[in-house]
Structures are given as C-alpha cells and as structure tokens.
Amino acid sequence: MSSSASRAEFTLRGLILGSLITLVFTAANVYLGLKVGLTFATSIPAAVISMAVLSAFKNSTILENNIVQTVASAAGTLSAIIFVLPGLIIVGWWVDFPFWTSFLICASGGILGVLFTIPLRRAMVTTSDLPYPEGVAAAEVLEVGEQARSDSSREAREGLWRWSMAPWRRADSPSWRRRGSRPPNSSASSRWAAAGRPASTWAIRWRWSAPAISSDCRSAWRCWRDC
Amino acid sequence: MGYSLALVGAGYLVGLSVGVAMLAGLLIAWGAAVPILTALHPAADYAANAADLWVHKVRFIGAGTIAVAAIWTLLKLAGPVLRGVASTLTASSAAKTAGDLTDTDMGPGWIGLIALACLAVIAWLLHDFLATTALAGSGWTLVWTALPFVFFGGFLVAAICGYMAGLIGASNSPISGVGILAIVSCATLLVAVAGSPANARTALVAYALFATAIVFAVATISNNNLQDLKTGQLVGATPRAQQWALIVGVIVGAAVIPPVLNVLAHAFGFAGAPNLHTVTATPLAAPQATLISALAQGVIGGKLDWQMIGIGAALGAAIVIVDELLGVAKWLRLPPLAVGIGIYLPMSATLPVVVGAIVGHWYDGWTRRTRNPGYAKRLAVLVASGMIVGESLWGVILAGVISATGKEAPFALVPADFPWMNPIGLGVFAGLIVILYGWMMARGRSHL
Numbered sequence: 001m002s003s004s005a006s007r008a009e010f011t012l013r014g015l016i017l018g019s020l021i022t023l024v025f026t027a028a029n030v031y032l033g034l035k036v037g038l039t040f041a042t043s044i045p046a047a048v049i050s051m052a053v054l055s056a057f058k059n060s061t062i063l064e065n066n067i068v069q070t071v072a073s074a075a076g077t078l079s080a081i082i083f084v085l086p087g088l089i090i091v092g093w094w095v096d097f098p099f100w101t102s103f104l105i106c107a108s109g110g111i112l113g114v115l116f117t118i119p120l121r122r123a124m125v126t127t128s129d130l131p132y133p134e135g136v137a138a139a140e141v142l143e144v145g146e147q148a149r150s151d152s153s154r155e156a157r158e159g160l161w162r163w164s165m166a167p168w169r170r171a172d173s174p175s176w177r178r179r180g181s182r183p184p185n186s187s188a189s190s191r192w193a194a195a196g197r198p199a200s201t202w203a204i205r206w207r208w209s210a211p212a213i214s215s216d217c218r219s220a221w222r223c224w225r226d227c
Numbered sequence: 228m229g230y231s232l233a234l235v236g237a238g239y240l241v242g243l244s245v246g247v248a249m250l251a252g253l254l255i256a257w258g259a260a261v262p263i264l265t266a267l268h269p270a271a272d273y274a275a276n277a278a279d280l281w282v283h284k285v286r287f288i289g290a291g292t293i294a295v296a297a298i299w300t301l302l303k304l305a306g307p308v309l310r311g312v313a314s315t316l317t318a319s320s321a322a323k324t325a326g327d328l329t330d331t332d333m334g335p336g337w338i339g340l341i342a343l344a345c346l347a348v349i350a351w352l353l354h355d356f357l358a359t360t361a362l363a364g365s366g367w368t369l370v371w372t373a374l375p376f377v378f379f380g381g382f383l384v385a386a387i388c389g390y391m392a393g394l395i396g397a398s399n400s401p402i403s404g405v406g407i408l409a410i411v412s413c414a415t416l417l418v419a420v421a422g423s424p425a426n427a428r429t430a431l432v433a434y435a436l437f438a439t440a441i442v443f444a445v446a447t448i449s450n451n452n453l454q455d456l457k458t459g460q461l462v463g464a465t466p467r468a469q470q471w472a473l474i475v476g477v478i479v480g481a482a483v484i485p486p487v488l489n490v491l492a493h494a495f496g497f498a499g500a501p502n503l504h505t506v507t508a509t510p511l512a513a514p515q516a517t518l519i520s521a522l523a524q525g526v527i528g529g530k531l532d533w534q535m536i537g538i539g540a541a542l543g544a545a546i547v548i549v550d551e552l553l554g555v556a557k558w559l560r561l562p563p564l565a566v567g568i569g570i571y572l573p574m575s576a577t578l579p580v581v582v583g584a585i586v587g588h589w590y591d592g593w594t595r596r597t598r599n600p601g602y603a604k605r606l607a608v609l610v611a612s613g614m615i616v617g618e619s620l621w622g623v624i625l626a627g628v629i630s631a632t633g634k635e636a637p638f639a640l641v642p643a644d645f646p647w648m649n650p651i652g653l654g655v656f657a658g659l660i661v662i663l664y665g666w667m668m669a670r671g672r673s674h675l
Contacts, residue, residue, distance in 0.1 A: 009464065009465055009468045010465075010468040010471065010472065014472070015472065015475050018472065018475070018476060018479075019475070019476075019479045022476060022479050022480055022483065023479075023483055024627075026480050026483045026484060026487065027483065027487045028626035028627060029626070030484060030487045030488060030491065031487070031491060031626065031629070033513075033515075034491060034495075034497075034511040034512070034513045034516075041396070041397065041398030041615075041622070042451075043397070043451065043454060043455060043458065044615060044616050044620070045620050045622070047458075048616065048620060062462050062463075063462065063463070063464050063465070063468075066458065066459055066462050066464045066469070067464075067468060067469065067472045069455070069458070070455045070459070070469050070472045070473055070476065071472045071473070071475055071476035071479070072476065073451055073455055073476070074448060074451060074452070074455070074472075074473045074476030074477050074480060075476045075477065075479050075480025075481075075483065076451075076480070077397065077447050077448065077450060077451035078444065078447055078448060078476075078477060078480040078481065078484065079447075079480065079484060080402055080443070080447040080450075081440060081443060081444055081447060081484060082484075082488065082513070082515075082516065083402070083403050083406050083443065083515035083516055083519065084406055084410075084436060084439055084440045084443045084515075084516060084519055085436075085440050085488070085516070086488070086492075086497050086511075086513050086516040087436040087440075087516045087517075087519050087520035087523065088433055088436050088437065088440075089492060089497055089500050090497050090499050090500045090513070090516060090517060090520045091429065091432050091433060091436065091520050091523070091524065092429070092500065092501040093429065093430075093432075093433035093436075094433075096489050096492055096493070097485045097488045097489050097492065098485075099485045099486070099489075101352065101355075101356075102481075102484065102485035102488070103481050103482055103484075103485055104348055104352055104481075105352065105437075105440050105441055105444060105481075106444050106477070106480065106481035106484055106485075107348075107477060107478055107481035108345045108348045108349050108352070108441065108444075109349075109377075109381070109440070109441040109442065109443070109444025109445045109448070110444045110445070110447075110448045110477035110480070110481060111341060111345050111474055111477055111478075112342065112345045112346075112349075112377075112378075112381055112441075112444075112445050113381070113385055113444065113445040113446070113447070113448030113449045113452065113477075114448060114449075114452060114470060114473045114474055114477060115338055115341060115342050115345070116381065116382050116385035116386075116445065116449055117385060117389060117448075117449045117452040117453055117456065118332050118333060118338060118466075118470060119308065119311040119312040120308065120311060120385060120386055120389050120449070120453060121311070121332070121453065121456045121466060122307075122310070122311035122314055123304060123307035123308040123310070123311035124304070124307075124308075124311075124386075124389050124390060124393055124453055125393075125453060125456050125457050125460055126330070126460070127307060127311075128307070128393065130390070130393030130394060130457075131240055131241050131242060131245070131393065131394070132392065132393050132396070132453075132454055132457040132458075133236070133237040133240030133241050133395065133396045133611075133615070134237070134392075134396035134397055134398060134454055134615060135392075135393075135396075135454040135455070135457035135458045135461070136240055136457075136458075136461065136608065136612065137236070137240070137611070137612035137615040137616055138454075138455075138458040139457075139458045139461035139462050140608065140609060140612040140616075141612070141616055142458070142462050143462065146462075
C-alpha cells in the first residue's frame with residue numbers, strides 16, 4: 001500500500017465531523033422510526049455530506065471521507081434500538097428513559113457488535129462474494145468524490161499555472177496553441193525552466209490568458225461528455 | 228406496490244438469484260398464505276382483513292422462515308466464521324509486519340479488554356435492573372442466564388444481520404424480524420429458568436425486553452458495520468481505523484438517543500402505554516416496539532401463537548432442500564434467507580427489488596452484444612448506486628421536513644384518497660426506469 005503520509009485516515013477532524021452528522025441523523029431516525037416504523041439508510045447520505053464538507057480541506061482523502069461515513073452511519077443505525085427500548089414504557093415498567101441506563105444499553109451492546117464484526121469481516125467480506133448493494137453504492141460515492149477532488153485540484157493547479165505563466169508559455173511554445181489542443185504534459189519543473197523570462201505586465205497576462213480559459217471550458221465540456 | 232427507485236437500484240446490484248427468491252417469498256405470502264388465511268378467517272372487509280392477517284399471521288411465517296434459513300446459512304458459514312475468528316487472533320501481528328494496512332484489525336488484546344469491559348457493564352446493568360423488583364431473590368441466576376444469551380445470542384444475531392446486509396443491503400435487511408426471534412427466544416429462556424411467577428410477571432417481561440434491547444443494539448450495529456467494512460475494502464481503507472471510528476460513532480449515538488427519546492416520549496407519548504402523560508391526541512405508533520412487547524407478554528403469559536412460526540420454520544426447511552437440489556442441478560439458486568425476507572417484508576419493498584433484478588438481468592444480457600460490455604456494466608452499477616444515493620438523501624431531507632412541520636406527508640400533491648394516484652405513480656415509475664435504461668443503452672451503444 002501507499003506510504004503512511006498519504007494515508008490521512010483516522011483524523012480528529014473526521015471524528016468530529018462524523019459526530020456532528022450523527023447528531024442530526026440519529027434524532028431524525030428516532031423520530032421517523034417511532035412515527036411511521038421506518039428508518040432511512042445513513043451510510044450514503046453521510047458519505048455525500050462528508051464529501052461536500054471535506055472538499056473544503058485541501059489535504060482530505062478518500063480514506064478520511066470513509067471514516068466520517070463510518071462514524072456517522074454507526075450511530076444512525078443504532079437508532080433502530082427504538083424498535084425495542086420503548087417496549088419498557090409500553091409495558092408500563094418505565095415512565096421515561098433513564099439516561100445512564102439507556103446510554104449503557106446502547107453503548108455496551110453497540111461496542112460488542114463492533115467487536116463481533118471483526119472476525120465476521122474475514123468470513124463475510126474478505127472471503128465472500130456477497131453483493132453488499134448499499135456498500136457498493138457508498139464506495140461509488142466515495143470514488144466519485146475522490147475523482148472530483150483530484151480533478152478539481154488538478155484543474156485548479158493547472159488553471160492557476162496557466163493564468164500566471166500563460167504569457168511566456170504562449171510566446172515560447174506557440175505550436176500547441178495553434179493546434180488548439182492542451183499543452184504538452186511536461187513536468188512542472190521543466191515548465192518553470194522553459195519560462196525563463198522576467199514577469200510581464202498585467203495587460204499581457206490578461207490578453208494571453210483569455211484563450212486559456214476558453215480552452216479550459218472546452219476540455220471540461222469534453223470531460224463531462226465522455227465520463 | 229411502492230415506487231421506490233432505490234429498491235430498483237438495489238435489485239440490479241443484488242442480481243437475479245436474490246430477486247427471484249424474493250419473488251418466490253412474495254408469491255408464498257400473497258399468493259398462498261393470505262388467500263388461505265382469509266378463507267379460514269373470513270371478514271366483511273376483505274382488503275382490511277387481508278392486511279390485518281398479513282401483519283399478525285403471515286409476518287410470523289416469514290419470521291419462522293428467516294429463523295430456519297438464517298440458522299442454515301450460519302451452519303454453512305460456520306467454517307469460514309471460525310477460520311475468521313482464528314485468523315483475527317493470528318493475522319493482526321502478521322499483517323503488521325507485512326505492512327498491509329488494508330487487512331489490519333484491532334489488536335486481539337484490545338478486543339479482549341473491551342469485550343470484558345462491555346460484559347462487566349452488561350452484568351452490572353442486568354443486576355441493577357433486577358435489584359428493585361420481585362425477582363431480586365433469584366437475581367444472580369437470571370443475570371447468569373441473560374449474560375450468555377447476550378454474548379452468544381448477540382454473536383449469532385451479528386452474523387445473521389451481517390449476512391442479510393451483504394445479501395440485500397443494511398437498510399432493507401429485516402432487522403425487526405431478528406428482534407422478533409430475539410425476544411421470543413429470550414422470553415422462552417427466562418420462563419424455562421424462572422418459571423412464570425404470577426407476582427413477578429411484569430418484571431420478567433421487562434427484564435426480557437431489557438436483555439433483548441442489548442442484543443438488538445448488537446444486531447443493528449453489526450447489520451451496518453459489515454456493510455461499512457465492505458465499503459472500506461472497496462476504497463482500500465484500514466479496518467482497524469474503521470473499527471475505532473465505529474466505537475466512537477456508537478458512543479456518540481448512545482449519548483444522543485436517550486435525550487431524543489425522552490423529548491419524544493414527553494411530547495407525544497407511546498400508543499398503548501399505561502402511564503401516557505402527554506397532551507397530544509396522536510401518540511407515536513412505535514409499531515415494532517408494540518409488537519415486540521406483545522410477544523414478550525405472550526411468551527411469558529403462555530399465550531403466544533406458535534403455529535405461524537412453526538409453519539414458517541417448516542417452509543424454511545423445505546426451501547433449504549429445494550435450494551440445495553437446485554445447486555446440485557446447477558440451476559439458478561434460490562437463497563432461502565432471501566425467500567424468508569420476501570415473505571416478511573411488505574410487498575411495497577419486495578416488488579421493486581424483483582423488478583430491478585429482472586430488468587437488470589435483461590440489461591446485462593444486452594451488454595454482452597455491445598462493443599464494450601465492461602463500460603456498459605460499469606454505467607449500470609453507477610446508475611443503480613445513484614438511485615440508492617438519491618433516495619437516501621431525499622430520505623434525510625424528508626425526515627427533516629416531517630420533524631419540522633409535524634405532518635406525515637408534507638409534500639403531498641394530492642389528497643390521500645385521490646383515485647388516479649396509483650396509475651399515475653406507476654406510470655411515472657415505469658417511465659423513469661425506461662428513460663434511465665434507454666439512456667444507458669444509448670450510451671453503451673455509442674461507446675467504443
């Protein structure tokens with residue numbers, strides 16, 4: 001696997017974000033479950049929301065996104081406890097839900113559930129061909145988020161690069177501009193080396209950058225059409 | 228039927244075999260069980276009678292089938308599960324040295340320590356619960372009955388729920404059916420140990436519910452967790468990190484649930500609760516909790532109707548045999564658990580899965596004739612995932628609006644008795660499926 005530096009996975013940021021999503025999802029699921037007897041799936045919405053929030057951070061990864069999704073869906077699903085726990089009020093034993101007792105029922109049972117799934121993972125995930133439809137859907141969401149993240153950062157980098165360096169590059173290497181295609185895919189350092197000219201004026205920058213933007217738009221459209 | 232596109236998407240992802248098995252379950256429930264039962268128990272209003280019999284009789288047949296199918300599935304899985312336990316104990320150190328983070332679990336030392344802490348807390352909870360009741364005399368006997376039940380029953384339930392999440396997805400897995408099996412076996416066990424003393428019957432019912440609540444917490448978490456671990460496997464995550472994250476999530480959720488429950492209990496109250504001390508005229512229905520309390524009272528009071536569960540169990544055994552024969556004949560398999568789920572779940576949830584599985588099978592056959600079958604199939608997985616994602620996001624928004632407005636159907640376009648509701652709904656539903664598949668086929672055809 002990749003090095004530990006690129007595996008920003010179990011972060012405090014992820015845990016806090018997951019816990020915040022949990023607050024909302026648990027409350028909504030408890031209410032819906034008691035009112036109409038249904039609860040909603042939490043993994044995928046959690047993945048989508050965390051994707052949106054984490055995209056604000058440059059250094060977030062698909063693995064961190066997965067952790068947020070994991071934290072949030074654990075609690076969202078725990079709210080199914082309302083299929084049993086209110087029974088104690090319905091049979092007239094409790095008048096309300098004592099906090100510490102209810103908390104410890106959910107926490108001890110839930111943590112035991114986490115521990116039980118550790119050996120079960122090897123039997124039912126690693127060495128099994130079960131379809132896991134929602135697990136696959138959640139992974140697709142995370143993958144799309146990852147692509148969007150790398151694309152946007154690459155586009156942003158490239159856009160930034162072109163914006164500032166366009167005058168020299170256009171002047172120096174007009175061949176690809178005439179062809180109307182994207183610049184040849186050279187490494188950043190060689191581009192810097194090729195750009196060995198003093199900074200030009202804003203007017204020139206603007207004039208030379210406008211076609212670069214339109215070419216960005218064209219390539220974005222192609223990408224959208226092809227993907 | 229229901230017009231859920233998410234279930235159509237799930238139908239594509241689960242495949243033809245599970246879809247056909249659920250159709251078989253649906254036919255058993257509505258083609259055989261309901262007509263027979265309505266003939267045996269005739270009533271003036273046929274439709275209401277059928278719905279009532281389905282809730283109070285047919286679902287128990289489904290629960291019985293699920294029980295037998297789940298036990299059979301677990302027996303077949305016993306080998307892999309035991310190997311999984313063994314390799315968890317040995318693999319974590321091996322994986323650490325090999326540096327393969329995608330197969331590194333929480334260390335066995337931590338697992339043992341946390342498990343012991345959980346069991347100590349559960350033993351204390353159970354004893355504390357009994358201390359002030361008429362059952363205090365036999366307190367430790369009952370604790371030592373319930374504690375192994377929570378541990379071993381919990382492990383079985385975790386395996387069943389994880390398997391069901393793998394089969395049809397966590398949000399469709401019939402977790403309330405597992406709750407029914409848990410409460411019936413827990414109450415039966417307690418009656419066998421403590422008898423059914425008249426002066427302590429309510430206390431015993433409450434104790435059974437209390438112990439089952441803990442098992443149910445295990446069930447809900449394992450139902451979701453194996454699915455999360457599958458997602459993690461697909462994106463290359465570290466299982467150990469996910470497992471710690473799950474524990475954090477459980478603790479946060481456990482802290483949120485009691486206050487929310489208290490607010491709702493005070494604001495609305497629960498239908499059927501004797502000490503209903505609220506102002507509202509519409510208490511919360513809490514259908515599953517009502518059913519599970521009724522079952523606990525039925526078993527401990529000796530009034531439970533075992534007939535339906537027995538029929539379901541016999542049916543489950545028959546389906547297991549059919550499935551094995553189909554396996555020998557190398558035909559399409561009929562997973563027994565999926566048949567049981569098809570009997571248990573309402574038709575509105577089953578039928579879209581069946582539609583999705585059949586349309587998806589036809590589409591997969593079509594892709595083999597395209598120039599790039601891999602692309603066409605990947606597109607279908609994405610579209611099916613999109614259906615599930617879209618609906619679950621709308622589910623969150625809808626839950627928010629329902630909570631904010633207090634209306635059951637805040638986006639209702641027409642009144643509930645609008646006569647053209649079903650034809651229009653069916654037309655839109657079918658139209659959307661045709662448009663989506665047509666779009667996919669156009670893309671699949673043009674893509675090289």
